[in-house]
Amino acid sequence: MRKIIFAFAFIAMAMLSANAQALQPGAKAPSFSLKGVDGKTVSLSDYNDSKGVILIFTCNTCPYVVAYEDRMIALHNKFAPKGYPVVTINPNDPELSKGDSYEAMQQRAKEKSFPFPYLFDEKQEIFPKYGATRTPEVFLLKKVNDEFIVVYTGTIDDNYKDESEVKEKFAANAVKATMKGETPNPATTKAIGCTIKVKK
Amino acid sequence: MLYKKIISSLIFSVFTFFIIASAENAPNENSGIKVMTFEDLKPLLDKKTDTTYVVNFWATWCAPCIAEIPYFEEVGEKYKDKKLKILMVSLDFPSHIKSRLIPFMKKENMKNEVVLLDDPNSNRWIPLVDKDWSGAIPATLIYNDCKRKFYPNEFTSNELHTVVEEFINDSVSAE
Numbered sequence: 001m002r003k004i005i006f007a008f009a010f011i012a013m014a015m016l017s018a019n020a021q022a023l024q025p026g027a028k029a030p031s032f033s034l035k036g037v038d039g040k041t042v043s044l045s046d047y048n049d050s051k052g053v054i055l056i057f058t059c060n061t062c063p064y065v066v067a068y069e070d071r072m073i074a075l076h077n078k079f080a081p082k083g084y085p086v087v088t089i090n091p092n093d094p095e096l097s098k099g100d101s102y103e104a105m106q107q108r109a110k111e112k113s114f115p116f117p118y119l120f121d122e123k124q125e126i127f128p129k130y131g132a133t134r135t136p137e138v139f140l141l142k143k144v145n146d147e148f149i150v151v152y153t154g155t156i157d158d159n160y161k162d163e164s165e166v167k168e169k170f171a172a173n174a175v176k177a178t179m180k181g182e183t184p185n186p187a188t189t190k191a192i193g194c195t196i197k198v199k200k
Numbered sequence: 201m202l203y204k205k206i207i208s209s210l211i212f213s214v215f216t217f218f219i220i221a222s223a224e225n226a227p228n229e230n231s232g233i234k235v236m237t238f239e240d241l242k243p244l245l246d247k248k249t250d251t252t253y254v255v256n257f258w259a260t261w262c263a264p265c266i267a268e269i270p271y272f273e274e275v276g277e278k279y280k281d282k283k284l285k286i287l288m289v290s291l292d293f294p295s296h297i298k299s300r301l302i303p304f305m306k307k308e309n310m311k312n313e314v315v316l317l318d319d320p321n322s323n324r325w326i327p328l329v330d331k332d333w334s335g336a337i338p339a340t341l342i343y344n345d346c347k348r349k350f351y352p353n354e355f356t357s358n359e360l361h362t363v364v365e366e367f368i369n370d371s372v373s374a375e
Contacts, residue, residue: 063293133336134334160320190322191323191335192322195337
């Protein structure tokens, strides 16, 4: 009996630590197929003709996300024509975070005229596969042969508060490095963000 | 005569500038919330003392953080005669001190010390708090001179009481 309990505890711990850790550069990007604010389903495989995807876990309610919305739009406008479009996913449970409902997402996308898909991880199945823990959190994916590979994870730049004070544009630099066939440096960054609200 | 006018208006404008500049800092002073950079906070994360330090990273916009605020208050009250210092490091935006942070502290009747960490380059300082921390909050650092542990998670009331008690007891038994 004790052994079984130990085994369960071990599995539980392994799951916890797996969840807490974002996919590292080099990992294969898990596929997804989620409903966007326009009602259409978007899958990672829809981007098979792109060179990569700037995947961002985001939401409506987080002040850090709000601070970065315009910069996400700018990232898309700059890099989508070069083969690296932005795709955003809201992983929050709307029961725990009222402002993150599908309807609220539609409204926010309209207000800000998002030029990129804004998808809803309604079953909360996709963000754990990426090991995302907060919003906003960026995963830069690069198309290698038939797969998408994570080449950068972390934050957009080094100043959430004031864009004019930004010294290092981590995400944009990572895309530029990837375009040149180089490995982003840094390939991971950390940032304060809003914890993803998980249904219990 | 013209010079005099120019000089006096210059003096006046410099004077006004300083008044305005000091008024901009005033809300923070009035509210008693210390606004810190990471360099200011850093010494508080590594004090060589037999006092147990509990440093909680939170924000008013973070629901799981808010949920555990009362537990930190309970623990602060319970061990107020022990060598325990609880520091609540808010990651709210400085522009929200008056509109959100202070009203929240009043509503929750927070007795623990609150400081505001205003250091936007979080990629630099997050690993200095703990190398494995992703930056998700709530997160809590607890340490004293014999033990140090980082908790990148939320606590239940029971968990927090148990953990803090262990730290205090370890420190006492080491004396």
